Each structure stands twice: as structure tokens, then as C-alpha cells.
Amino acid sequence: MSRDRNAGWIGRVVFLFFALLLANVILAFVLLTNNNPHGNWDAWAIWNMHARFLYRGGSHWTALFSPELAYSHPDYPLLLPGLVAGGWFFLGSEHWLVPAAIAFFFEIAVVGLLVSAVGFVRGTVQALLAGCVLLATSAFILQGPMQYADIPLAFFYLAALAALILHDSREDNSVFLLALSGLAAGLGLSTKNEGWAFAAALFFTRILFRKETIPWLIGLLFPALITLYFKVRLAPSNDLLSAATPAHLWQCAMDISRYRQIVATLFQDTIYPGAVFSAPVLIIYFLLVGKNSLDRKNSGAVTPLWGALGLTLTAYLISFLFTPYPLAWHLSTSLDRLLMQLWPSVLLLYFITVERP
Amino acid sequence: MLSFCFFSHFPAWKQLPISFSFPENSVTRYERRFEKIRASLPPGTRIGFYSDAADGSTDAIGRFYVAQYALVPAIVTAPEKSDWIIGDFSSKESLAATLQNKHWTLAGTMGSGLVLMKKTEGAS
Numbered sequence: 473m474s475r476d477r478n479a480g481w482i483g484r485v486v487f488l489f490f491a492l493l494l495a496n497v498i499l500a501f502v503l504l505t506n507n508n509p510h511g512n513w514d515a516w517a518i519w520n521m522h523a524r525f526l527y528r529g530g531s532h533w534t535a536l537f538s539p540e541l542a543y544s545h546p547d548y549p550l551l552l553p554g555l556v557a558g559g560w561f562f563l564g565s566e567h568w569l570v571p572a573a574i575a576f577f578f579e580i581a582v583v584g585l586l587v588s589a590v591g592f593v594r595g596t597v598q599a600l601l602a603g604c605v606l607l608a609t610s611a612f613i614l615q616g617p618m619q620y621a622d623i624p625l626a627f628f629y630l631a632a633l634a635a636l637i638l639h640d641s642r643e644d645n646s647v648f649l650l651a652l653s654g655l656a657a658g659l660g661l662s663t664k665n666e667g668w669a670f671a672a673a674l675f676f677t678r679i680l681f682r683k684e685t686i687p688w689l690i691g692l693l694f695p696a697l698i699t700l701y702f703k704v705r706l707a708p709s710n711d712l713l714s715a716a717t718p719a720h721l722w723q724c725a726m727d728i729s730r731y732r733q734i735v736a737t738l739f740q741d742t743i744y745p746g747a748v749f750s751a752p753v754l755i756i757y758f759l760l761v762g763k764n765s766l767d768r769k770n771s772g773a774v775t776p777l778w779g780a781l782g783l784t785l786t787a788y789l790i791s792f793l794f795t796p797y798p799l800a801w802h803l804s805t806s807l808d809r810l811l812m813q814l815w816p817s818v819l820l821l822y823f824i825t826v827e828r829p
Numbered sequence: 830m831l832s833f834c835f836f837s838h839f840p841a842w843k844q845l846p847i848s849f850s851f852p853e854n855s856v857t858r859y860e861r862r863f864e865k866i867r868a869s870l871p872p873g874t875r876i877g878f879y880s881d882a883a884d885g886s887t888d889a890i891g892r893f894y895v896a897q898y899a900l901v902p903a904i905v906t907a908p909e910k911s912d913w914i915i916g917d918f919s920s921k922e923s924l925a926a927t928l929q930n931k932h933w934t935l936a937g938t939m940g941s942g943l944v945l946m947k948k949t950e951g952a953s
Contacts (some may be wrong), residue, residue, distance in 0.1 A: 489831045510856045510898075517894045521901060532872035540875070540906045541897070568857075599933040601830060608834035769866070775859040 486600040493607035495516035509568040511619025523556035547707040551662040552621045578624045581617035589634035589821045604824040621808040628660035630816045640773035647687035654691025662695045666756045673783035681776040715796030737803040761827040860899035863943040870903040877911035881923040916944040
């Protein structure tokens with residue numbers, strides 16, 4: 473942070489905005505948690521219910537894989553339910569505060585990690601600006617208290633990218649940060665199935681740009697093996713993959729209206745006025761201040777990471793293309809959450825890529 | 830950018846509830862009614878669930894899911910898959926009509942509109 477040369481009155485104004493927006497997010501969290509202490513629909517129908525099977529089930533915890541519970545996606549990894557159940561075991565009671573506190577921790581941790589990672593590379597003002605945009609994102613304000621796995625997953629994505637950026641900006645070339653990045657990507661795929669797409673995209677881009685991968689893979693290995701064991705030995709098959717027959721894939725791929733519908737919803741969530749993600753402000757700001765021209769080392773380091781995020785988003789959109797569920801319903805109930813997973817990482821790369829004010 | 834940030838979080842506030850009934854909400858209240866039943870169900874038990882909400886409605890699906898959430902580690906199934914059924918009724922008339930139409934018998938009442946029902950011979 474000390475390297476920042478812009479800290480002056482601009483810094484104080486940005487800090488004031490940041491503090492106000494942070495207070496706003498905390499207040500929103502309290503109000504929404506007050507209204508839904510068990511979280512929103514998917515929290516009690518999926519994540520906290522799985523946690524209850526782990527906590528209450530004893531030797532019967534595997535009942536959560538029963539076919540009757542197919543609606544609760546029993547193939548979802550158990551990192552988040554495990555954290556919640558662990559909190560209950562630690563407390564000795566099944567208090568609603570545990571999943572709420574975990575949700576709060578991840579929401580604040582995403583902000584803290586984004587601000588500190590951008591701050592380390594680009595200085596305080598840029599870091600606080602990144603924090604302001606995240607804190608002002610409606611989807612972020614609303615999704616944190618839902619107690620879903622998307623914000624924790626966003627945290628692991630962000631941690632994986634931040635560790636890579638810090639690694640590439642340091643002179644000592646420590647393998648520790650690479651392994652940490654791999655570990656974060658591994659914890660991501662232990663949190664939600666989408667994490668596999670992100671880990672694969674990150675691995676592919678590191679190979680493509682001839683970056684060091686062995687320490688990264690070592691970090692990834694442990695959580696990936698545990699999750700793989702869970703997938704192969706315990707979990708039932710995934711609902712989207714089960715429906716992926718060649719006939720279904722072909723029919724969906726040939727249906728132009730599905731592409732149009734996906735792109736329209738993507739724009740609706742990101743570009744249109746009132747969108748839950750404030751992409752236009754990033755475009756306008758980039759046009760005003762331009763690309764970071766001085767810090768070529770960090771700018772070069774983020775190029776493969778932009779590629780990884782682009783590939784992950786592409787994988788998400790392809791999953792919608794081939795969904796066996798009604799497309800409009802599937803998009804309306806999950807696209808904003810999937811975009812939220814990527815949003816803090818987009819802000820990290822963006823505020824490293826653009827010039828300082 | 831800062832003024833954009835200031836205004837862009839307003840849509841979120843439209844969805845915020847401004848009430849303090851801490852920590853009471855519909856899921857909390859609804860699942861509290863199942864506490865006694867849960868205590869009497871052995872882990873892994875499969876039991877049917879039926880409510881008088883309109884078939885396929887969000888209310889019916891929501892009640893089914895919350896019942897499952899409340900009764901973990903028992904497994905809540907569709908009524909046709911179990912001989913014993915937990916019923917959730919909003920009125921006595923609704924309960925009586927269901928017992929007659931489905932040919933189920935009342936095995937016990939658990940208060941707050943919850944009942945335990947058993948299938949009779951030939952019932953669906």
C-alpha cells in the first residue's frame with residue numbers, strides 16, 4: 473500500500489465512499505438475515521439441509537444421497553455443508569447463526585481479499601475503487617445473506633487468481649503462492665461443481681501461456697482427490713450430465729433461439745439499466761482512464777487470467793445451452809448467481825488492467 | 830465511478846425487508862411444528878408428506894421441502910411411496926375431505942394442522 477502515490481484527498485473521498493458502502497452491505501446482511509435466518513430457498517432446500525444430514529444423521533448421514541432427495545442436488549460437494557455442520561459440532565447445538573456467520577465471513581472476506589490484492593499491486597486508491605464497485609453491486613448485496621455457495625466459490629476463485637498475480641509480481645518466484653492458488657482452485661471445486669470448469673480453465677491457460685504448473689497442481693491435488701472420491705463413490709450422477717444424450721445435445725445445439733435467449737439474459741444481468749452487475753461503469757471508466765501503461769509486468773500477468781475467466785464463463789453459458797430444464801426458468805434462477813461467482817475476479821483483473829485515476 | 834456506485838446499489842434496497850421480528854420467519858415458524866414428529870422418527874425412516882396446498886404450486890413444493898428440511902435425517906417422500914403420511918392441513922374440512930377422497934385413516938393429530946395418516950387397503 474505504501475507505494476501508492478495518489479493517496480491524498482482523492483484517497484480520503486474514496487475511503488469515505490468505501491466505508492459507507494461497506495456499512496450498507498453489513499446493514500443489508502443483518503436485515504436480510506433477520507428476515508431469512510435459514511437463508512433463501514436453496515439454502516434450506518440444499519446447503520443447510522445437507523449440513524443437517526451431516527450433523528443429525530450419525531451413521532445415516534448418507535441418506536442424503538437417497539433418490540427422493542434428487543431435487544436437493546445430492547451430487548453437490550460437501551465443503552460448505554461440512555463447514556456448517558462443523559460449526560454446529562463445535563457449538564454443540566444446531567444454531568441458525570452458524571450458516572449465517574459463515575455466509576457473513578465469506579462476504580466480508582471477498583471484499584477484504586479483493587481490496588488487499590489490488591492494493592498490493594496497484595495501490596490504495598485503486599484498491600478502494602475496486603472495493604466500492606463490488607460493494608455497490610446489487611447481486612453481491614443480495615446474495616451474501618442467501619447462504620448459498622456462490623459467494624464462497626467467488627472467494628476461492630478470487631484467492632486462486634490473487635495468489636497467481638502476487639506470485640507473478642514478486643521477484644523471488646516462490647512456489648508457495650502457486651501451490652496456494654492451486655489449493656484455492658481445489659477448494660472451489662470442493663464447494664460447487666462449477667469449480668471444475670474454473671480449475672480446468674486455469675490449468676489450460678497456464679499450459680497455453682507456458683506458466684509453471686507443477687506446484688499449482690500439487691496445491692490442487694488434495695481437495696480435488698477428495699472431491700473426486702466423493703463424486704465416484706458416494707454422490708449420484710449430476711442431473712445436467714445425466715440428461716446429456718447425443719440427441720438432446722444435437723437438438724439444443726441446433727436451436728438458434730436458445731443462443732439468443734442466453735445472450736439476451738446475459739445482457740439483461742450486466743449491461744441494461746438496473747442490471748444487478750454494473751458492467752457499464754467499468755466500460756465507461758476504461759474509456760476515460762485507459763489501460764495501465766506503466767506496470768507492464770502485472771498487465772502481462774493478468775492476460776492468461778482473463779483467458780481463464782473467459783473460458784469459465786463460456787463453460788457456464790454452454791451448460792445453459794444444453795440444460796434439460798426450461799431455459800428461461802434456469803437462466804432466471806441461476807445466471808446471476810453464476811456471474812456473481814466470477815464478478816470479484818473480474819474486478820481484480822480489471823483494476824489491475826486499467827490506469828489509476 | 831463513485832457516484833455510479835452510490836446509485837447502483839439502490840435496486841438492492843428495494844428488496845430489503847425493513848422489519849424486526851428477529852429471528853422469526855416463515856421457515857422457522859413452519860419447521861417448529863415438526864419438532865415433536867422428528868423426535869419420534871428413527872433416522873433414515875421414509876415417510877410420506879401431503880399438504881392441502883394446490884398441487885404443483887410453489888406453496889405445495891415449499892411446504893414439502895421445508896418438511897424435509899425439518900425432519901432430517903428422515904426421508905420425506907411423495908404420499909404414494911409410503912404407508913404412513915404426515916399431513917399438513919389448513920382446516921378440519923380440508924382434512925376430512927382428503928381422508929374421504931384418498932381412503933386414508935387418521936392415526937393421530939400433532940397440533941398446528943399436522944396429522945399422521947395411514948393408508949387403508951386399496952388406498953393410493
